[in-house]
Amino acid sequence: MGSLLAVDLGLRTGLALFGADGRLRWYRSQNFGTATRLRRAVHGLLRENPEVRWLVLEGGGNLAEIWTREGEKLGLAVIRIPAERWREQLLYTREQRTGAQAKHHAGDLARRVIDWSAAPRPTSLRHDAAEAILVGFWGVLHVGLLEQVPAELRR
Template sequence: MSDVPAEAPGLLAVDLGLRAGLARYGADGRLRWYRSQNFGTQSRLKRAVPAVLHAAAPLAWLVVEGGGAIAEVWEREAARRALPVLRVSAQDWRARLLYAREQRTGGLAKEAADGLARRVIDWSDAPRPTSLKHDAAEAVLLGLWAVLEVGWLAQVPPEVRR
């Protein structure tokens, strides 16, 4: 019997696409890991989603940004596992985490998201990126929005806010 306690169910945030950003948060509201994954094709995505969810287990929530056929693949697999899903648009989480001046253009929003995601990574003591891809940064922030939304964090940590 192992003395290592089992981790409480966490949250997986997915910035949807054939190239997806993934970020897993623990129940303490801190980022555990993040990455970008290129599935390449819809059929490879369909085959990979069960393994991605298994690797992120245990999970209490799946949070996806976006919609369409790709969202349906994730939502179908989540339903098979009785895993609740939050579907959100980028505008929703950006409105809560970014200042209005940072959202005036897509380029400004991406730049602000990168800086904020790096502060979340530092605050969480997650491994620092050698290069932080846009979709992974968006997944980190989608996850931060989600842990606020489900009540795992009461507010954005002061170390993350500027």
């Protein structure tokens, strides 16, 4: 069926790879520094993970175009969403009244996804990696790798 790569866009980028079973395989935060380095890295990253079928991007602008172009060259389904879309589905309204609040609660929920997936636990979890995890979790629900939020993650 393929896997899904989620990206929280930025020069400091959050990445999260989900398997065909809808579980998180790996996640990380990476600082590319410049758009040129990002462009080269995206090319390599997508080719290193040939099982990826869906690319879910949070954000827009020039950096989104870099990911979109590379993904489309490889025939990936590219989905671009604003943060509000996944937050509406995964966080309570009271947890997203401010950006700082949303980032805090995203970190808590991302840790729960990590535990549910039996992925390695982080010593520290940067907000961009946490948001990539939740963008990806939204994505696995959206594309049907998971039919619903697992009972262990429901609140």
